[in-house]
Amino acid sequence: MMNYSASAPETAPPDPAAPAIHADGLTVVRGPRTVLHQLAFDVPRGQITGLLGPSGCGKSTLMRAIVGTQAKVTGTLEVLGRPAGDAALRSRIGYVTQAPSVYADLTVRQNLDYFAAILTPGRAAAQRRHANVTDVIADVDLTSHADALAGNLSGGQRSRVSLAVALLGSPEVLVLDEPTVGLDPVLRRDLWNLFHAIAERGTTLLVSSHVMDEAERCHRLLLMREGEILADDTPDALRTRMNTDTVEAAFLRLVDEANARRGTDQPKESAR
Numbered sequence: 001m002m003n004y005s006a007s008a009p010e011t012a013p014p015d016p017a018a019p020a021i022h023a024d025g026l027t028v029v030r031g032p033r034t035v036l037h038q039l040a041f042d043v044p045r046g047q048i049t050g051l052l053g054p055s056g057c058g059k060s061t062l063m064r065a066i067v068g069t070q071a072k073v074t075g076t077l078e079v080l081g082r083p084a085g086d087a088a089l090r091s092r093i094g095y096v097t098q099a100p101s102v103y104a105d106l107t108v109r110q111n112l113d114y115f116a117a118i119l120t121p122g123r124a125a126a127q128r129r130h131a132n133v134t135d136v137i138a139d140v141d142l143t144s145h146a147d148a149l150a151g152n153l154s155g156g157q158r159s160r161v162s163l164a165v166a167l168l169g170s171p172e173v174l175v176l177d178e179p180t181v182g183l184d185p186v187l188r189r190d191l192w193n194l195f196h197a198i199a200e201r202g203t204t205l206l207v208s209s210h211v212m213d214e215a216e217r218c219h220r221l222l223l224m225r226e227g228e229i230l231a232d233d234t235p236d237a238l239r240t241r242m243n244t245d246t247v248e249a250a251f252l253r254l255v256d257e258a259n260a261r262r263g264t265d266q267p268k269e270s271a272r
C-alpha cells in the first residue's frame, strides 16, 4: 500500500529549483523481503543521475517505484512535485525497462507510430505525431533503419527503438534501466553522448548500471548496495572524499566502511 506525503495541487506552478525526484523514508517490500530500506535522496532536474550498484541491490525496484509500477511502497516518493504513480505524471515520465519492448513484426517507424498514436490519439494530431516520430528516430540514430523490421535489428538497435518510444512526447524525466547492458564500447559511448544531448535540452535522466566505469559519465551518482544508498554525490566529490582515483575504488571503500560499521567480517575486495 502506498503511503505518500501530501502533494502540491495540480495547478501549482512548477518550482524550477525543486528536485525532479524526492524520496524520504522510502521503503519497498517484495515478497517476504524488505528490498529498499528507508531511502532518502533528491534527483536534481536537467542532469544525468547514475544509479549504480551490484546486481540485486534494488536498482530496478527503485526505478519501478519512481515510475509508479511497484507495489508495497511506503514513505515519501515524489516525482515533479507529485506522488509517484500519480496519473498526471504518465505523459511526463519516460521509462525503458531492461527488456526492449518493441513489436518484432513491425518496422521501427510502425512501432513508433503505434506508440505515438496511444500517446497523442486523433486525426488532428497526425502531422505532429509524424514529425515527433521522425525526430525521435533521428535522435537515436536509426533513420537509415526506419523501415527495417524491429525483429531484424541487433540487440543494441532494438534497445534504441525502446529509447525512442520513451522519448515520444518529450518527457521531463527519463528513467532508463541498464540501457547499455550488452552493448559494445562504441555503442555505449554513442548512447551516453545521446543521454548528454537529451539532458542538455533540460530533461532529467536517471540511468541505472552495474558497470562502475559508466559512473564517470554521470553528473551525479546514487551508489546502492543491499537496498541502501551508500553515497549521493558527484563523481568528482566522491573520488576526492574517498581519496581514490576511480568511482569504483570509492565504491569498494564505502562497502568496506559499511561492513566495518555493521561489524561483519566479510572478505574485503580490492579497496586500498
Ligand SMILES: Nc1ncnc2c1ncn2[C@@H]1O[C@H](COP(=O)(O)OP(=O)(O)OP(=O)(O)O)[C@@H](O)[C@H]1O
Binding pocket: 030, 031, 032, 033, 035, 053, 054, 055, 056, 057, 058, 059, 060, 061, 062, 210
Ligand atoms: N518478485 C519478487 N519477489 C521477491 N523478491 C524479489 C522480486 N523481484 C526482485 N526481488 C528481489 O529484490 C532485490 C532487488 O532486485 P532488483 O531487480 O531491484 O535489483 P537490481 O539491482 O535491479 O538487479 P539487476 O542489476 O540484476 O537487475 C533482489 O534481491 C531480488 O532478488
